Amino acid sequence: MNKTSKIWLGLTLSLVVVMCIVPASADLSANIADFTEGGHLETDFNVNFMAEWWYLNGKATLVSSEGEENDIGFFVTLVHQESPIIVSLNGTQRTHLVTFYGLYFDNGTTTFNYTETYIPQTTVGNYIALHTPYVDYVYPDGLKRFNGSALQGYNLNYTYDGRAMDLIFRPEAEKTIDHAEHPLNFTTYEYSYGTINGSILLDGKRYNVSDAEGYMDHMIPIGSRPWPMEMHGWSWFDVTTENYQVVAYAVRGLDDGYDDYSYKHLSLLDKHNGTVLAEYSADEITITETDWINASEFNRKRPVKVVFSTPDLNVTVNAEKVIDFKYPHLANMGFVNFMAFQPDDAVIQYNGSIEVGSAFYEYFVSDMGVITPPA
Incomplete structure (x- = not known):
């Protein structure tokens, strides 16, 4: 763990390890400025292309003032x-701003919205706080905002089409850091477990949210070209049970196709304090994907069931409720992301003990992955 230095995004990334996950040394109660929280530009990394997003998901029971209850899963990405x-058209560099959210209802239905716009890059600081020890992202319509820090909590105020989320996520685990250089060069800062409180407005009725379970990360892929062009795709999930939190990253290179993963990493944490109980990488992990569905409308396929196995840890996730996110683009820079929520029965088996809980799971396939045959 000590051989991995902290990454401060105000500086050029210089990690030489292929991948690591480390607890941040700063205690959440300490008043230490953390400049990994805020936004950045491609010039900070001396690269030609940078994407950056803040992602929050949660499993919640909504309760109205009349006592009506609804169980949901949700995610929001900015x-x-x-x-x-x-x-x-006149050659002015622009910033591409995107927000999207998904809701999974207990009756099996889902809803999804995607919004995007472009602004002159010279004005990006008006909407995203850059090089700061906090995040403050405001979409230009003023109706979608994510701001805060681990020390103070993160506030989400998101309104679209009669739905509104007014939530605060408070991490209850230390920050961990994921980093890979190949096949996708990215860094992710994770608060793998915390509580969510606030309210959600659905169909004209406001519901309270109390002590829901949440996960948040801040991811930054960089490179010489748009990040979906660097890989066939990825498999990612987080699983929450009574005592454990699992975070899995696996990335398929363009030569891997659907059959293999050039990069694999799996971490088991104590969800209450963020302690890394075990972590595994590369050949220590076997990934088994079954019950494939041919998503012919997207010219893709995806597995329903995925199992990450190691000698003492097995994690099983099923894509039960799925939102299909297709992002079309020119020159094969797009992708399809199958984003799933499993409210119950995701399984963590560790050292002979078995726990079940909820999972969020993404299976991502890029346009380049579809048109590039494996070597």
């Missing part, structure tokens, strides 16, 4: 992309 290739 994104910006920076590159000299993102320009207007």
Whole structure:
């Protein structure tokens, strides 16, 4: 663990390890400025393309003032992309701003919304706090905002089409850091467990949210070209049970196709204090994907069931409720992301003990992955 230095995003990334996950040394109660919280530009990393997003998910029981209850899962993502290739017709460099959210209802239905716009990059600081020890992202319509820090909590105020989320996420685990250089060069700062409180407005009725379970991360892929072009895709999930939190990253290179993963990493944490109980990488992990579905409308396929196995840890996730997110783009820079929520029965088996809980699971396939045959 000590051989991995802290990453401060105000500086150029210089890690030489292929991947690691480490608890941050700063205690959440200490008043220490953490400049990994805020936003950045591609020039901070001396690259041609950078994306950056803040992602929050949660499993919650909504309770109305009349006592009506609804169980939901949800996620919200706020994104910006920076590159000299993102320009207007007159050659002005622009920032690409994106927000999207998904809701999974207990009756099996889902809802999804995606919103995007472009602004001159010279004005990006008006909407995203850059190089700060906190995040403050405000979409230009003023109706979607994510701001705060681990020390103070993160506030989400998100309104679209008669739905509104007014929530605060408070981490209850130390920050961990994931980093890989190949096949996708990315860094992710994670608060793998915390509580969510506030309210959600659905169909004109406001519901309270109390001590819901949540996960948050801040991810930054960088490179010489748009990040979906660097890989076939990924498999990612987080699983929450009574005592454990599992975070899994696996990335398929363009030569891997659907059959293999060039990068694999799996971490088991105590969800209450963020202690890394065990972590595994590369050949220590066997990934088994079954019950494939041919998503012909997207020219893709996806597994329903995925199992990450190690000698003493097995994690099983099923894609029960799925939102299909297709992002079309020119020159094969797009992707399809199958984003699933499993409210119950995701399984963690560790050292002979078995716990079940909830999971959020993404299976991502890029346009480049579809058109590039495996070597």
